[in-house]
Amino acid sequence: MIVIYNGLRIDSEYFRAYVYHPDGRKQLANTWDEHQELLASGEWFIEKPKPLKEKRKYTKKDAKNGADC
Numbered sequence: 001m002i003v004i005y006n007g008l009r010i011d012s013e014y015f016r017a018y019v020y021h022p023d024g025r026k027q028l029a030n031t032w033d034e035h036q037e038l039l040a041s042g043e044w045f046i047e048k049p050k051p052l053k054e055k056r057k058y059t060k061k062d063a064k065n066g067a068d069c
Contacts, residue, residue, distance in 0.1 A: 003032050006046070019044040 001012045012032040019038045020026050027044065029035035038044040 001032075017046075019046065020048045021045075022049045024049070 002009050003012045003015060004010075005015070005017065015032045015035065016028060016030055017035055018026045018028055019035065021044055026048075027038065029038055039046070
Protein backbone atom coordinates (compact mmCIF):
# COMPACT_ATOMS: atom_id res chain seq x y z
CA MET A 1 0.00 0.00 0.00
CA ILE A 2 1.29 3.48 -0.88
CA VAL A 3 0.75 6.24 1.71
CA ILE A 4 1.22 9.98 1.43
CA TYR A 5 3.45 11.43 4.17
CA ASN A 6 4.43 15.12 4.08
CA GLY A 7 3.64 15.21 0.37
CA LEU A 8 5.75 12.14 -0.44
CA ARG A 9 4.50 8.81 -1.72
CA ILE A 10 5.93 6.06 0.50
CA ASP A 11 5.37 2.30 0.45
CA SER A 12 3.82 1.52 3.84
CA GLU A 13 6.00 -1.59 4.06
CA TYR A 14 9.06 0.65 4.53
CA PHE A 15 7.43 3.44 6.53
CA ARG A 16 9.16 4.66 9.71
CA ALA A 17 8.86 8.13 11.22
CA TYR A 18 9.27 9.94 14.51
CA VAL A 19 6.35 11.54 16.29
CA TYR A 20 6.83 14.20 18.94
CA HIS A 21 5.24 14.93 22.31
CA PRO A 22 4.83 18.51 23.59
CA ASP A 23 7.03 17.73 26.62
CA GLY A 24 10.01 17.09 24.30
CA ARG A 25 9.88 13.30 24.00
CA LYS A 26 9.99 11.60 20.62
CA GLN A 27 8.97 8.12 19.61
CA LEU A 28 9.68 6.11 16.49
CA ALA A 29 6.60 4.71 14.77
CA ASN A 30 7.73 1.59 12.92
CA THR A 31 4.59 1.15 10.84
CA TRP A 32 2.03 3.38 9.14
CA ASP A 33 -0.72 1.99 11.37
CA GLU A 34 1.29 2.69 14.54
CA HIS A 35 1.98 6.22 13.29
CA GLN A 36 -1.73 6.84 12.68
CA GLU A 37 -2.66 5.44 16.13
CA LEU A 38 -0.16 7.73 17.89
CA LEU A 39 -1.44 10.79 16.04
CA ALA A 40 -5.07 9.82 16.71
CA SER A 41 -4.34 9.73 20.46
CA GLY A 42 -3.98 13.53 20.41
CA GLU A 43 -0.79 13.34 22.48
CA TRP A 44 1.69 12.98 19.61
CA PHE A 45 2.39 15.25 16.63
CA ILE A 46 4.25 15.10 13.31
CA GLU A 47 6.41 18.16 14.01
CA LYS A 48 8.68 18.98 16.93
CA PRO A 49 7.11 21.47 19.31
CA LYS A 50 8.59 24.94 19.08
CA PRO A 51 10.36 26.02 22.27
CA LEU A 52 8.72 28.75 24.28
CA LYS A 53 10.61 32.01 24.37
CA GLU A 54 11.96 32.81 27.78
CA LYS A 55 11.25 36.22 29.18
CA ARG A 56 14.32 38.36 29.30
CA LYS A 57 15.51 39.27 32.78
CA TYR A 58 16.23 42.94 33.14
CA THR A 59 19.25 44.07 35.08
CA LYS A 60 20.16 47.27 36.86
CA LYS A 61 22.23 48.17 33.81
CA ASP A 62 19.08 48.00 31.62
CA ALA A 63 17.22 50.28 34.04
CA LYS A 64 20.14 52.69 34.06
CA ASN A 65 20.05 52.82 30.23
CA GLY A 66 16.30 53.57 30.22
CA ALA A 67 14.97 50.20 29.11
CA ASP A 68 11.30 49.51 29.77
CA CYS A 69 10.99 46.94 32.52
